[in-house]
Amino acid sequence: MLPDVSVYTPGQVVEETGFSLDTLRYYERIGLLESIDRNAAGQRRFTQKDVGWLGMIRCLRDTGMPIAEMLRFAEMTRAGDHTVRERIALLEAHDRRVQEQVDNLRERQVAIRNKIAYYHSVVD
Amino acid sequence: MLPDVSVYTPGQVVEETGFSLDTLRYYERIGLLESIDRNAAGQRRFTQKDVGWLGMIRCLRDTGMPIAEMLRFAEMTRAGDHTVRERIALLEAHDRRVQEQVDNLRERQVAIRNKIAYYHSVVD
DNA sequence: ATGCCACCTGGAGCCCACTCCAGGTCAAGC
DNA sequence: GCTTGACCTGGAGTGGGCTCCAGGTGGCAT
Numbered sequence: 001m002l003p004d005v006s007v008y009t010p011g012q013v014v015e016e017t018g019f020s021l022d023t024l025r026y027y028e029r030i031g032l033l034e035s036i037d038r039n040a041a042g043q044r045r046f047t048q049k050d051v052g053w054l055g056m057i058r059c060l061r062d063t064g065m066p067i068a069e070m071l072r073f074a075e076m077t078r079a080g081d082h083t084v085r086e087r088i089a090l091l092e093a094h095d096r097r098v099q100e101q102v103d104n105l106r107e108r109q110v111a112i113r114n115k116i117a118y119y120h121s122v123v124d
Numbered sequence: 125m126l127p128d129v130s131v132y133t134p135g136q137v138v139e140e141t142g143f144s145l146d147t148l149r150y151y152e153r154i155g156l157l158e159s160i161d162r163n164a165a166g167q168r169r170f171t172q173k174d175v176g177w178l179g180m181i182r183c184l185r186d187t188g189m190p191i192a193e194m195l196r197f198a199e200m201t202r203a204g205d206h207t208v209r210e211r212i213a214l215l216e217a218h219d220r221r222v223q224e225q226v227d228n229l230r231e232r233q234v235a236i237r238n239k240i241a242y243y244h245s246v247v248d
Numbered sequence: 249a250t251g252c253c254a255c256c257t258g259g260a261g262c263c264c265a266c267t268c269c270a271g272g273t274c275a276a277g278c
Numbered sequence: 279g280c281t282t283g284a285c286c287t288g289g290a291g292t293g294g295g296c297t298c299c300a301g302g303t304g305g306c307a308t
Contacts (some may be wrong), residue, residue: 010255021255022297041304043255056239063232067295081246088243091236098233102226108187109222111216113181119212122205134285145285165274167285191265214277 007037008046017054024054032057032067032074063098132170141178148178156181156191156198187222 023122026042027033033053037045049082060070076083138145148168151157157177161169184194197214198208 018131020297021272023295024242026296036175037188041255043304059232063229063236068183084247088240088247091240091243093235093238095240096270098229098236100130100188102229102233105187105222105229108183109226111183112187112219113223119208119215123208123212144267147265149286150266165285167274194279 006048007046008051010044010046011055013046013051016051019054019058027057030071032071034074034078060094063094064101065094070093089106105116130172132172134168134170137170137175137178140175143178143182151181154191154195156194158198158202184218186229187218188225189218193218207230 001006008016010021011026013019013024017024024033028036028044033050036050039048054085057070060073065073069090073087076087078092132140134145134148137143141148148157152160152168157174160174161171163169179226181194184197193214197211200211200214233245
C-alpha cells in the first residue's frame with residue numbers, strides 16, 4: 001500500500017521545517033499550531049496544511065516577529081475570511097519593519113566594513 | 125569657563141548612544157566597557173573615546189553579535205596592536221553573517237509580500 | 249522475546265540580555 | 279535649609295523563546 005504522502009510524522013516535520021520537536025510541541029501548547037491530528041497511539045500526524053502553516057511561521061519568526069504577534073495572526077487565520085483585511089494590515093506593518101531591519105543592517109554593515117578597511121590599513 | 129566638550133555625563137551618553145543607563149552600567153560590569161572615569165563624587169564621566177567605542181558596540185549589537193563575542197573583541201582591542209589580524213578575522217566572519225541575515229531577510233520578505241498579494245487577490 | 253527507537257506528557261530549567269529595586273550620596277536652585 | 283534630580287551600589291527579577299527531563303507507550307527488526 002502506498003504511504004499517504006500528505007501526512008507527516010513528527011520526525012519528518014522536524015526534517016522538513018527545521019523546527020525542533022520540542023519547539024513543535026511548544027508551538028502546539030501555546031496555540032500557534034492548532035489541533036494536530038493523532039494516530040491510535042497518540043502520536044502526532046501533521047498534514048500538508050500544517051507543514052505549510054509552519055512555513056509561514058518560519059518566515060515570520062526569521063524576520064523577527066514576536067510569538068505574541070504570530071499568535072494574533074494565527075487567531076485571525078482561524079477566525080475566517082472576514083479577518084483578511086486585518087491580516088493584510090498586520091503583514092504590511094511587519095513588512096515595513098523587515099524593510100527597516102534590512103536598511104539598518106546594510107548601514108551597520110558599511111560601518112563594519114569601514115572598520116575592517118581601517119584595520120587593513122594599519123596592518124598592511 | 126567652557127565645559128570640557130570631550131567629557132560626557134551618563135545622561136549625555138544615554139542621549140548620544142541610545143543605550144539605557146542600566147545597560148551602560150551592565151556593560152561596564154561585564155567588562156565590555158573598561159575603566160570608565162569617575163568624578164570626585166564617584167559619578168561616571170565618559171570620554172569621547174568611550175562614546176566612540178559604544179558606537180562600535182551599537183553597531184555589533186544591532187547586527188546580532190552576541191555579547192560573549194563582543195567581549196572577545198573588546199579584550200583583543202585592549203590587548204594591543206598585535207591582535208589586529210585577529211580582529212579583522214572576527215569582523216570579517218561577522219560581516220559574512222550580516223550578509224546572510226540580509227539575504228535571508230530579503231528572501232523571507234518576498235514570501236511575505238506574496239502572501240500580502242494573495243490576500244489582496246482574495247479581498248478585492 | 250527483547251532491544252531499541254520514535255514518540256508521548258507535564259513540568260522544570262536554562263540562556264540571554266537586560267531591567268528594576270532599595271537604600272544612599274552629592275549639587276544646584278528656590 | 280530643603281527639595282529635587284541625577285547619579286551611585288549590589289543584587290534580585292523579568293521576559294522571551296525555547297530546551298531538557300523523568301517516566302512511560304507502542305511498534306519493528308534481530
